[in-house]
Amino acid sequence: MKIALITDYNILNTNHEINSVxxxxxxxxxxxxxxxxxxxxxxxxxxIKPITLEQVNEIHxxxxxxxxxxxxxxxxxxxxxxxxxxxDLFISCLKENQDAFIPQLASKxxxxxxxxxxxxxxxxxxxxxxxxxxIYSGNVLGHYIVSDRxxxxxxxxxxxxxxxxxxxxxxxxYIDYTDATTLKDDIVTFEKVVPSGIKDAKFVIVCGYxxxxxxxxxxxxxxxxxxxxxxxxTKKVIDLGWLxxxxxxxxxxxxxxxxxxxxxGVSGAAPLLNGIIKSKLIIAINKDKDARIxxxxxxxxxxxxxxxxxxxxx
Amino acid sequence: MKIISCIKxxxxxxxxxxxxWVVDETTNKINIDYANLIMNPxxxxxxxxxxxxTDSSKDIKTEVITxxxxxxxxxxxxxxxxxxxxxxxxxxxxxxxxxxxxxAKLLHHKIKDDKExxxxxxxxxxxIFNHGQTGQILAEKLGWSCFTNVFNIxxxxxxxxxxxxxxxxxxxxxxNNPLVVTVTQSPxxxxxxxxxxxxxxxxxxxxxxxxxxxxxISEDTNEKFYNLEKLTVEKxxxxxxxxxENKNKSINLQLSDLINNSLNKGVK
Ligand SMILES: Cc1cc2nc3c(=O)[nH]c(=O)nc-3n(C[C@H](O)[C@H](O)[C@H](O)COP(=O)(O)OP(=O)(O)OC[C@H]3O[C@@H](n4cnc5c(N)ncnc54)[C@H](O)[C@@H]3O)c2cc1C
Numbered sequence: 001m002k003i004a005l006i007t008d009y010n011i012l013n014t015n016h017e018i019n020s021v022x023x024x025x026x027x028x029x030x031x032x033x034x035x036x037x038x039x040x041x042x043x044x045x046x047x048i049k050p051i052t053l054e055q056v057n058e059i060h061x062x063x064x065x066x067x068x069x070x071x072x073x074x075x076x077x078x079x080x081x082x083x084x085x086x087x088d089l090f091i092s093c094l095k096e097n098q099d100a101f102i103p104q105l106a107s108k109x110x111x112x113x114x115x116x117x118x119x120x121x122x123x124x125x126x127x128x129x130x131x132x133x134x135i136y137s138g139n140v141l142g143h144y145i146v147s148d149r150x151x152x153x154x155x156x157x158x159x160x161x162x163x164x165x166x167x168x169x170x171x172x173x174y175i176d177y178t179d180a181t182t183l184k185d186d187i188v189t190f191e192k193v194v195p196s197g198i199k200d201a202k203f204v205i206v207c208g209y210x211x212x213x214x215x216x217x218x219x220x221x222x223x224x225x226x227x228x229x230x231x232x233x234t235k236k237v238i239d240l241g242w243l244x245x246x247x248x249x250x251x252x253x254x255x256x257x258x259x260x261x262x263x264x265g266v267s268g269a270a271p272l273l274n275g276i277i278k279s280k281l282i283i284a285i286n287k288d289k290d291a292r293i294x295x296x297x298x299x300x301x302x303x304x305x306x307x308x309x310x311x312x313x314x
Numbered sequence: 315m316k317i318i319s320c321i322k323x324x325x326x327x328x329x330x331x332x333x334x335w336v337v338d339e340t341t342n343k344i345n346i347d348y349a350n351l352i353m354n355p356x357x358x359x360x361x362x363x364x365x366x367x368t369d370s371s372k373d374i375k376t377e378v379i380t381x382x383x384x385x386x387x388x389x390x391x392x393x394x395x396x397x398x399x400x401x402x403x404x405x406x407x408x409x410x411x412x413x414x415x416x417x418a419k420l421l422h423h424k425i426k427d428d429k430e431x432x433x434x435x436x437x438x439x440x441x442i443f444n445h446g447q448t449g450q451i452l453a454e455k456l457g458w459s460c461f462t463n464v465f466n467i468x469x470x471x472x473x474x475x476x477x478x479x480x481x482x483x484x485x486x487x488x489x490n491n492p493l494v495v496t497v498t499q500s501p502x503x504x505x506x507x508x509x510x511x512x513x514x515x516x517x518x519x520x521x522x523x524x525x526x527x528x529x530x531i532s533e534d535t536n537e538k539f540y541n542l543e544k545l546t547v548e549k550x551x552x553x554x555x556x557x558x559e560n561k562n563k564s565i566n567l568q569l570s571d572l573i574n575n576s577l578n579k580g581v582k
Contacts, residue, residue, distance in 0.1 A: 071460075095481065095482075096480050096481055096482070097462075097480075099446065099447075099450065099462045099463070100450050100460055100461075100462050102447070102450075103414065103447035103450040103451045103454070104450055104451070104453070104454040104460070106451075107415070107418070107450075107451045107454040107455060108454065112413075112415075112539060112540060113414075113445075113447060114445075115445065115446050115447060116446075130543070133444075134444060135442060135443050135444050135545070136327060136335075136344065136346075136441065136442055136444075137327050137441055137444060138444075139327065139330070139335050139547070140335065140337070140344060140545050140546070140547055141545065141546045141547070141548055142443070142542050142545060143542070143543045143544045143545070143546065144540060144541060144542055144543065145541045145543050147539065147540075147541055186459075186487050186488065186489045186490070187487070187488040187489075188485055188486070188487045188488075189485070189486045189487075190483060190484070190485055190486075191483055191484040191485075191486065192482070192483045193482075193483040193484055202577065203573070203577060227570070227573060228577075235355075235499055238499050238501065239499055239500070239501065239502075239503075239504070240501070240502070241501030241502045245465065245479055245499065245500075245501065246479070248499065251444075252438070252439065252498070252499070259576060259577060260573060260576050260577065262573070267328075269327070269328050270327070277550060280576075281576050282552075283569070283572065283573075284554075292332050294554045295332060295549075295551050295552070295554070296550070296551065296552055297552060297554045298552055298554065298555065299554065299555050299556075299557060299572060300554040300555070300556050300557070301556070301557050301565065301569065302556065303565070307565070308565050308566055308569060309566065309569075310566045310570065
């Protein structure tokens with residue numbers, strides 16, 4: 001069995017993203033199950049020195065790609081590799097365009113594809129992979145049996161389990177591949193968005209529709225400043241334009257795990273809950289005592305938040 | 315020129331009660347049939363984006379397509395009532411639409427020969443299976459370019475201007491057509507309302523229909539795909555401790571103490 005991990009992250013740095021994926025497949029017991037893991041590295045860089053990378057057998061370096069992020073180049077490289085090695089699984093670990101790369105590669109190969117799975121298992125008896133991913137907007141987990149081969153990715157989270165260190169030095173192969181495309185006539189301008197700082201914040205305040213207005217959010221920003229918290233919102237709040245798009249929390253936004261997560265006027269729909277559930281402490285303020293959020297909070301306060309947040313802010 | 319929006323009727327999962335998320339052992343399903351049927355929220359955003367393009371370019375034709383049973387015509391009528399020109403329903407056995415490949419295949423079959431179509435919009439994701447891949451696969455099958463996570467799109471001088479979020483920021487792309495976009499949340503892009511008169515009129519409008527037989531999906535190809543073996547509900551419910559107003563300590567003091575203590579201790 002063979003797994004191909006495809007990445008454009010710089011593998012020379014101790015890389016969180018790649019390690020996080022490797023840790024999520026370490027439960028497949030590559031050694032005992034005779035799974036070979038190849039890393040496809042797509043970059044402009046020419047030559048790298050030997051590195052240690054746990055569990056990886058071979059690193060295939062596609063190093064003459066002018067535009068490594070270009071989706072059609074990523075697919076071409078994957079197909080090139082596929083023609084030689086035909087891996088059972090492609091696992092994608094890309095900076096951008098992951099959500100386009102995965103289904104499009106799978107469609108080209110007529111195999112299954114899964115975005116943002118939670119975990120993967122290998123069934124020794126059937127010799128098949130089992131994929132677990134959220135369904136029903138995250139209210140339920142779906143257990144899929146991969147019928148043949150698949151392309152997939154894991155959810156990106158901040159926390160990751162530890163790798164077993166065995167100081168493995170994979171073989172490096174350079175692939176002479178020059179059939180790359182340069183971008184067509186699209187004109188792309190990039191607007192750098194001020195990072196929201198949400199991922200690294202120790203204290204996050206999630207505002208929901210229940211805060212009532214954009215103006216109230218401004219007042220809550222003052223409060224957030226006074227307690228050193230970062231402010232973000234639910235989908236309803238983003239839809240209304242009360243907070244910028246890069247502050248959305250949830251399965252379609254960011255998944256966070258701060259020391260404290262304070263929710264204000266948030267009902268606790270599953271896609272939102274899945275974004276905050278890994279917080280060390282959840283405090284919920286909601287005026288409805290039956291709100292779903294209270295089932296998942298460590299501390300709850302039932303009432304109008306304006307009576308609860310320190311008065312000077314309102 | 316023509317623009318197509320692909321829309322889906324879904325259950326409003328927000329109103330499903332906590333305790334109803336249980337798997338029925340015999341059917342291996344979850345019974346949420348009491349929930350309202352609505353248009354998938356991301357498809358609503360996509361539909362509104364489409365209508366805003368035609369607000370300024372009247373000569374562009376618009377169409378909505380849905381895959382589903384007779385009931386799902388409700389969302390098509392809604393679209394007709396707010397100004398969409400044509401509506402098409404593709405019928406298929408419910409079991410066969412559990413994966414994005416089959417959906418994309420059906421849409422591809424419908425769209426591929428229509429040379430007028432220059433843009434197809436899909437919501438980025440819908441309820442139940444949450445694969446989030448239909449638009450991308452459709453683009454691959456059509457051989458068109460594809461942009462995901464689009465929150466705005468406009469049309470000018472035969473180019474589309476697409477704005478989309480990426481993991482590092484926002485991209486504005488001036489692009490040729492044809493293309494497929496998948497639409498994410500977008501500020502102030504709520505679907506417009508229909509007037510009562512237009513709602514009445516929409517009831518009389520014809521809806522194009524593509525039957526099962528014509529939709530070109532055979533059962534055996536489906537069997538190989540997406541074997542959902544079982545569902546589980548794994549909840550990490552907590553025992554919430556409620557803070558109450560009391561004489562000795564006001565509620566806001568209790569809250570700030572809780573916050574300060576937790577931050578100092580590095581939590582539990
Ligand atoms: C496919 C899909 C993906 C989605 N992904 C996400 C996602 O990633 N993130 C996300 O957030 N949502 C997501 N959603 C939307 C989600 O289902 C909910 O609609 C949304 O999270 C609800 O937002 P809310 O809690 O702010 O609003 P509501 O559900 O309207 O809740 C408002 C709450 O505020 C309370 N309240 C009102 N006034 C006050 C007051 N004065 N003081 C205290 N409390 C008050 C009310 O009791 C209520 O509980 C997704 C939906 C779909 C279909």
